[in-house]
Each structure stands twice: as structure tokens, then as C-alpha cells.
Amino acid sequence: MTEMAHALRVQNLSKSFNDNSVLRGISLDVATHEVVCLIGASGSGKSTLLRCINLLEPVNAGRIWLGDEEITRAGIDEDRVRQRIGIVFQAFNLFPHMTVLRNITLGPREALGLSRSEADERARGLLERFGLSEKSDDYPDRLSGGQQQRVAIVRALAMDPELILLDEVTSALDPELIAEVLNLIRELAGRGMTMVIATHEMSFARDIADRVCFLDEGVIAEAGPPDQIFTAPSHPRTQRFLQRIIAAGRM
Amino acid sequence: MGDTKRSAGRGSRLLGNRAVLVSTTSTILFFIAVAVVVALAPGSDIVGERFLNWVHLKQSLLGTATAPSVAEAFLLNVRMFMIAEAIILVLALVIALVRGVPGPVFFPFRAVAVVYTDIFRGVPLILVLYMIGFGVPGLGLGYVSTRSDITYGIIALVLVYSAYVAEVYRAGIDSVHQSQTAAARSLGLSRWQSMRFVVLPQAVRRVIPPLLNDFIGLQKDTALVSVLGSIEAARAAQIYGAEQFNYSAYVVAALLFVLVTIPLARFTDHLIARDRRRREAGGAAPGALGTAAGAPHDVPGAIG
Numbered sequence: 001m002t003e004m005a006h007a008l009r010v011q012n013l014s015k016s017f018n019d020n021s022v023l024r025g026i027s028l029d030v031a032t033h034e035v036v037c038l039i040g041a042s043g044s045g046k047s048t049l050l051r052c053i054n055l056l057e058p059v060n061a062g063r064i065w066l067g068d069e070e071i072t073r074a075g076i077d078e079d080r081v082r083q084r085i086g087i088v089f090q091a092f093n094l095f096p097h098m099t100v101l102r103n104i105t106l107g108p109r110e111a112l113g114l115s116r117s118e119a120d121e122r123a124r125g126l127l128e129r130f131g132l133s134e135k136s137d138d139y140p141d142r143l144s145g146g147q148q149q150r151v152a153i154v155r156a157l158a159m160d161p162e163l164i165l166l167d168e169v170t171s172a173l174d175p176e177l178i179a180e181v182l183n184l185i186r187e188l189a190g191r192g193m194t195m196v197i198a199t200h201e202m203s204f205a206r207d208i209a210d211r212v213c214f215l216d217e218g219v220i221a222e223a224g225p226p227d228q229i230f231t232a233p234s235h236p237r238t239q240r241f242l243q244r245i246i247a248a249g250r251m
Numbered sequence: 252m253g254d255t256k257r258s259a260g261r262g263s264r265l266l267g268n269r270a271v272l273v274s275t276t277s278t279i280l281f282f283i284a285v286a287v288v289v290a291l292a293p294g295s296d297i298v299g300e301r302f303l304n305w306v307h308l309k310q311s312l313l314g315t316a317t318a319p320s321v322a323e324a325f326l327l328n329v330r331m332f333m334i335a336e337a338i339i340l341v342l343a344l345v346i347a348l349v350r351g352v353p354g355p356v357f358f359p360f361r362a363v364a365v366v367y368t369d370i371f372r373g374v375p376l377i378l379v380l381y382m383i384g385f386g387v388p389g390l391g392l393g394y395v396s397t398r399s400d401i402t403y404g405i406i407a408l409v410l411v412y413s414a415y416v417a418e419v420y421r422a423g424i425d426s427v428h429q430s431q432t433a434a435a436r437s438l439g440l441s442r443w444q445s446m447r448f449v450v451l452p453q454a455v456r457r458v459i460p461p462l463l464n465d466f467i468g469l470q471k472d473t474a475l476v477s478v479l480g481s482i483e484a485a486r487a488a489q490i491y492g493a494e495q496f497n498y499s500a501y502v503v504a505a506l507l508f509v510l511v512t513i514p515l516a517r518f519t520d521h522l523i524a525r526d527r528r529r530r531e532a533g534g535a536a537p538g539a540l541g542t543a544a545g546a547p548h549d550v551p552g553a554i555g
Contacts, residue, residue: 056433083439093434097452106448107438159438 005032006065007163007194008053013062014218015045015052022048024218025062030163033192037205037226040215041241046198047090049215050165053196054087067162083111086156086164090171092148094140094155100127101136104155112159119158126154130184146177150184157188164188166197202245206230214238304499311491311500318494324487325507328473331401331483335408335473336466342409343416348446350421364417371414376407377475383407384479404476412469419461423454460526463519467512474508484508 008030015023022045030036038046051057053064055071055078064072071081095103104126105119114122127133130150140148149169156164166185170178182204189195189208199205205212206226213223214235222235233239289295314320349357350364371379384403388396427450435445477486484507488500 054437056437079436079439079441081439082437085437087437089430089434091430093430095431095434095449095453097456106435107440110444110448111439111441155438 006030007032007034007067008196009065010049010053011063011065013049013052013064014060015048015057016060022218023052023059026215026218026220028213028220028223030194030196032194034210035189035193035195035197035208037209037212038196038198038215039200039202039205039212039229039241044215045218046215047167050087050167050196050198054085054165055081056087079111083107083159084162086159086161088149088152088156088164088166088169090168092140092145092152092172094148094152096140099137099139100132100143100151103140103151104158107155107159123154123158126157130154130187144177145173146180149173149177149181153181153184153188163194163196166195166199168198168200170199170201200250202230202242202250214241216241300497302498302502304497307491307495307497307499308503310495311488312503314487315491315494318491318500319482319487321484321487321491321500321503322507324482325484325504327401327481327483328470328508329511331405331408331473331476332466332470335405335412335469338405338409339413339416339469343413344420346413346417347420347424350417351424353442368414368417371411372418374411376411376472377478379411380404380407380475380478383410400479400481401476404473404479404481408469408472408476412465412472415465416462419458419465420454422461423458424450426457427453457526460519460523463515463522467515467519470512470515471508474504 006029008028010026010028013023013026014021022043026045026049028036028049038049040046048057052059055076059072062072063070066081066084070076094100095106098106101120101123104123105114105116108114108119108122109116124133124136127136130153132147132150132154135143135147135151140151143151149172153164153166153169169185170181173181178201182201185195185197185204186208197205197209209226211223212226212229213220214229214233214237215221216237222229222233222238229238230242233242292298311318312320312322314323346364346367349360350368352360380403383406384400387398387403390396424446431449431453432445435449436442440448474483474485477483477489482490484504485501488504491500492498
């Protein structure tokens with residue numbers, strides 16, 4: 001691989017909860033505009049990896065760079081780092097006491113210091129773009145799961161992040177609501193957004209990813225272009241995982 | 252006939268009317284029974300004369316040349332609990348927040364908050380009143396030691412009730428799921444911003460009923476300040492009773508307390524009921540924020 005601009009570099013990352021080591025030396029480079037999908041069984045460390053990148057979990061060992069800046073060094077301003085990385089959670093985590101618009105403008109206004117009118121304008125623009133305009137004054141409880149998750153993605157986008165992390169964003173959705181969310185993510189990929197996506201949607205991963213990483217017991221067992229991973233996996237664990245997925249009718 | 256069968260609405264309304272009838276009847280019967288028992292009690296005439304004498308009720312309410320008006324004295328209770336409640340709302344929140352501040356540097360602050368709540372929830376209010384009301388003046392600290400009994404009374408009430416209310420706040424803060432904090436922090440908000448914009452608004456909303464409950468307790472406990480010599484409603488009633496050998500003044504004082512606590516109690520019930528309605532409706536009505544709840548047909552949230 002030639003030298004190119006890296007949005008994210010993860011080097012030898014380890015993370016354990018008490019005695020349970022979840023990540024055991026993960027190394028991953030993500031180029032700008034690249035879409036990387038993380039696949040693997042539940043508990044393989046996908047979510048933990050994303051939470052570590054966003055500094056929501058302290059790491060035990062290893063280093064992470066965002067652009068040129070090491071974000072795992074001591075004394076880093078974590079809030080400033082998080083402003084540059086968007087994350088979308090499996091359970092949406094919208095703020096139930098705020099309208100959709102306020103959910104989206106909270107970060108830009110309070111963390112980025114935008115004025116109310118600037119933040120509102122930015123939020124309305126994004127809502128418009130993703131077909132959610134008429135929901136801006138509703139409370140999250142009044143939206144369908146798919147709409148809520150789209151709002152959560154818009155909330156992350158409103159921070160104008162360098163990188164977006166998506167943590168199994170369709171796992172909590174009814175099947176008929178998954179497509180609208182996946183389509184939104186496709187659109188982001190089409191616009192060159194750098195993304196790391198943990199997902200169970202194999203055909204989606206195959207479709208959207210520039211690179212697929214198979215996580216197994218806290219390490220990246222195999223990584224490569226989606227065609228290679230899904231049609232000719234070399235690692236026996238990858239093969240077994242994909243066989244199970246196919247047997248379950250999920251691909 | 253068929254019409255009646257078809258209309259479920261009318262059927263349930265009939266049932267509702269019957270329920271009202273039954274409950275009204277049983278209530279009336281219950282109070283008749285209580286009245287009969289009281290009326291048949293051997294001392295009922297004397298007790299009636301001592302506690303429910305119309306002339307004394309009126310006279311104690313308005314005051315006499317020698318005994319203070321219970322109504323006027325009650326204004327002191329009102330003043331005390333209004334001032335105390337305002338201070339408690341803020342102080343208790345500060346204590347609850349201090350208790351939750353992470354980091355080893357803040358250990359002494361957390362420790363102070365814990366010790367404070369432990370002590371002031373454990374010591375009976377009347378003892379705190381004695382200690383503040385008689386102890387602080389005894390210190391001879393100039394300004395601090397020369398305040399009125401009422402001031403010391405309010406301080407004691409604030410000290411004790413802030414400890415309770417701080418725990419109420421803390422329970423509310425703990426009840427907000429940590430994924431909310433994670434979402435706020437992931438937007439780059441600081442710990443304090445996450446608390447202020449995301450956690451606290453949800454926490455406070457949830458603890459309004461228990462908080463009002465504590466305030467009802469506080470309103471009654473202003474009567475205890477009389478041990479410091481302040482002539483509030485209970486003490487005024489006592490003075491009247493001692494002078495006239497009639498206890499109707501106590502009933503007057505009791506009614507005045509009930510008069511201010513009942514609206515607050517009903518308001519608390521209303522909030523609890525609204526909260527339950529919201530939950531049962533699958534959160535379809537964001538009523539706590541005062542927005543108009545829309546018609547059912549624009550609520551697609553039910554699917555999720």
C-alpha cells in the first residue's frame with residue numbers, strides 16, 4: 001500500500017474489562033474517504049473497538065492516531081477529540097427530553113460554540129437532505145426506530161466530523177426499517193465520508209465496504225477487500241463464521 | 252337493543268356511573284359509621300366542646316387581646332417553608348452533584364457530602380433545632396450569633412431537608428441511563444455540559460413527585476421551630492389553648508396546615524398520574540415539556 005492520508009490509525013490496541021480481555025492487539029489503518037466494515041460474532045470486540053477509538057473507554061495498551069494527532073497520549077483533551085469523531089449507537093441514544101432539532105443542535109452549539117441560528121440552519125439543512133424536515137419539532141419517542149436512527153446519524157453529522165463510527169446501527173430495528181438507515185449510510189459513503197462500521201448486515205458490508213475486517217476473540221483474524229473476504233476467506237475462523245451466517249440465511 | 256350492545260362506549264360509561272354510585276355510597280356509609288362511633292363515645296360531648304367549639308374556633312383564628320391569631324402566626328410558617336424550600340432546591344442539588352464528581356482530587360468534597368447527608372438524615376430535626384437555635388447564639392460570634400430564632404429555625408430545616416432532597420436528586424441522576432451520558436460525551440460535550448443539558452433535565456423531571464413529597468413534610472415541620480420560641484401557628488394555638496382552656500385552636504392550626512399541603516399533594520398525584528400515562532402510552536405524549544400532544548394518527552412510534 002502506498003503512503004496515503006490516514007484518517008485513523010490504531011496500533012496494537014488492547015482492552016480488558018477486569019480479567020476479561022476483549023481486545024488483544026488490534027492494528028487498523030483507515031484512509032481518508034475509506035469505508036471499513038468490522039464483522040464478527042457478538043462479543044468479538046467490534047463495539048469495544050469503536051468505543052475505544054472515541055475514547056469512551058480507556059485503553060490498556062496500544063496507541064490511536066486521529067489524523068496526525070495521537071489521541072491516546074496523556075493529557076489529550078478528550079472532548080476536542082470526540083468533537084472530531086462521530087459515533088452512532090445501536091440503541092440510538094437520542095435525548096428524549098429534546099426535540100429532534102435540539103438533539104441535533106446541542107453538540108454544535110455547546111461543544112463547537114455555534115450560534116443558535118448557525119446551528120439551526122446547519123441542522124435544518126441536514127434534516128432536509130435526509131428527508132426528515134417535518135420531524136424537526138417532534139420528540140424522539142414519536143418517531144419510528146428507523147427515523148430515530150437516521151436522526152442519530154444526522155446528529156453525528158452535524159458536528160462535521162472527520163470520521164464516523166457506526167456501532168451495529170440497524171441491530172435494534174425491525175427488518176422493514178433497516179433499509180432506510182442503510183440507504184442513508186450508503187449515501188454518506190458515496191459522498192466520501194470516512195467510516196468504520198460494525199455490522200451484522202453482511203450483504204450491506206459486502207456492498208459498501210472498501211475493506212472488511214473479521215474480528216475474532218479480540219484480534220483482526222483477517223482483513224481484505226469484501227470480495228476476497230466473502231468469497232475466498234483464507235482464515236479457517238472466517239470460513240466457519242461465514243458458513244454459520246449463510247446457514248442462518250443472513251447472506 | 253342491538254344499539255346498546257354495539258356501543259362499547261356507552262356500556263363502559265354506564266359501568267363508570269355505577270362505580271361512582273358505589274364509591275359514593277360506601278364513602279357516606281363509612282363516615283356515618285365513624286360519626287356514630289365518635290358520637291356514642293362516652294366523652295364525645297366534652298371532646299366536641301373542647302375541640303370544635305365554634306366561638307373558640309373563630310376567636311383563635313382571628314386572635315384575642317391576649318392570645319395571638321393562629322392565622323397570622325401561620326403566615327410565619329408559610330414564610331419559613333417558602334424561604335427554606337427555595338434554598339433547599341439549590342443546596343441539595345449542589346450536594347448531589349458534589350457527591351457525583353469523579354476523580355481522586357475531589358475525594359474530600361465527596362467525603363464531606365457523604366458525611367453531611369449521613370448526619371443530617373440521621374439526627375432528629377428537633378435536636379438539630381436545639382443545637383442550632385441555642386448553640387450558635389452561645390458561640391458569641393457577633394453577627395452569626397445574633398440572628399433571630401426564625402433564622403436559626405430556617406437554617407435547621409434547610410440542613411435536615413437538604414440532606415433528604417440531595418438523596419432524591421441523586422437517585423434521579425442515577426436513574427438516567429449511562430448511554431445518555433455516552434451520547435452526550437460523544438458529541439464532545441464536557442462532563443458538566445452532559446450533566447447540565449442531558450442528565451439533569453431528565454433526572455429532575457423524574458424526581459418531582461418525591462421532591463414535592465419532602466416539601467409537604469417540610470411544611471409541617473415548620474411547626475417544630477416553635478421550640479426555639481417563635482410564635483408560629485402551633486405555638487399560637489398552644490397559647491390560646493392554655494389561656495382559654497379550649498383546644499379548638501389546635502384544630503384551626505391543623506386545618507391551616509392541611510389547607511396548604513392538600514393542593515401540593517394533589518399536584519404531586521397529578522404529576523405521578525401524568526408520568527404513568529406517558530409511560531403507558533409508549534411515551535407518545537411529551538407532556539412534560541408542555542407541547543400539545545397531537546392526534547393519535549400522527550404517532551408512528553408505536554411500531555418500534
